[in-house]
Amino acid sequence: MYVAVAGNIGAGKSSLTRILAEYFGWGPFFESVDDNPYLADFYADMPRWSFNLQVYFLSSRFRHQKDIEREPISVVQDRSIYEDVEIFARNLHYMGLMDSRDYENYAALFAIMTAYLRPPDLLVYLRASVPTLVRQIQSRGRDFENGIRLDYLERLNGLYEDWIERYPHPKMVIETDTLDFVNEPEDRFQILSRVESRLYGLFPEPAASGAEMGKGDQG
Numbered sequence: 513m514y515v516a517v518a519g520n521i522g523a524g525k526s527s528l529t530r531i532l533a534e535y536f537g538w539g540p541f542f543e544s545v546d547d548n549p550y551l552a553d554f555y556a557d558m559p560r561w562s563f564n565l566q567v568y569f570l571s572s573r574f575r576h577q578k579d580i581e582r583e584p585i586s587v588v589q590d591r592s593i594y595e596d597v598e599i600f601a602r603n604l605h606y607m608g609l610m611d612s613r614d615y616e617n618y619a620a621l622f623a624i625m626t627a628y629l630r631p632p633d634l635l636v637y638l639r640a641s642v643p644t645l646v647r648q649i650q651s652r653g654r655d656f657e658n659g660i661r662l663d664y665l666e667r668l669n670g671l672y673e674d675w676i677e678r679y680p681h682p683k684m685v686i687e688t689d690t691l692d693f694v695n696e697p698e699d700r701f702q703i704l705s706r707v708e709s710r711l712y713g714l715f716p717e718p719a720a721s722g723a724e725m726g727k728g729d730q731g
């Protein structure tokens with residue numbers, strides 16, 4: 513089983529990845545943030561660092577994908593590789609923060625590298641409004657994200673909506689504005705049951721050994 517959690521900056525992907533991994537006993541794959549050599553520079557000067565950052569994320573996520581394909585156990589991934597090009601790089605190009613030459617170069621590299629990747633068995637998209645994203649980004653308190661502009665988040669949200677509509681593989685959408693699955697056990701239970709039912713619909717065998725609703729750690 514390979515599940516990916518998708519969503520805008522601060523939507524709650526890492527938190528949900530941790531919760532799913534713990535509950536189902538899956539291996540978690542988190543995106544690299546603390547050891548990312550470009551992220552802080554990127555937020556300080558997007559036009560200068562956008563191409564470098566996209567190539568870094570592409571190589572790091574591609575390595576994860578290959579590791580995931582080799583994993584003997586089920587895994588859950590914090591953000592899918594598809595979001596790099598469909599959401600972030602496209603947005604940087606639209607906003608004039610990555611020029612056409614770099615964008616086309618990056619998109620061609622992305623297409624070559626990802627052509628043979630296996631898509632997730634289920635993609636869980638966390639939908640969150642911009643006020644929720646801002647609140648959650650602030651609550652996490654990464655200094656270099658303080659300058660993220662509202663129009664940047666709004667455009668990313670718009671691209672997420674277009675993409676999730678077109679996304680051709682199994683998916684589910686979770687509205688997170690009124691669900692605090694980090695702090696509220698009932699909300700967490702609600703999400704876990706929805707994911708479990710969706711997986712059961714796709715794969716009528718149990719989603720994970722030892723993880724029956726009502727028996728896991730709900731909180």
Ligand SMILES: Nc1ncnc2c1ncn2[C@@H]1O[C@H](COP(=O)(O)OP(=O)(O)OP(=O)(O)O)[C@@H](O)[C@H]1O
Binds near residue numbers: 519688692
């Ligand atoms: N549904 C929620 N309700 C309340 N707080 C939440 C919720 N989801 C996440 N949070 C909080 O918001 C902050 C950001 O969450 P998290 O790091 O999981 O987001 P993310 O989507 O992984 O972000 P990024 O895109 O930057 O990696 C954390 O402090 C987390 O505890």
Ligand SMILES: Nc1nc(=O)c2ncn([C@H]3C[C@H](O)[C@@H](CO)O3)c2[nH]1
Binds near residue numbers: 545595
């Ligand atoms: N430009 C850009 N392209 C990406 O592919 C990408 N993936 C993640 N991020 C940013 C969002 C969070 O600040 C932080 C952690 O998710 O990294 C990205 N930024």
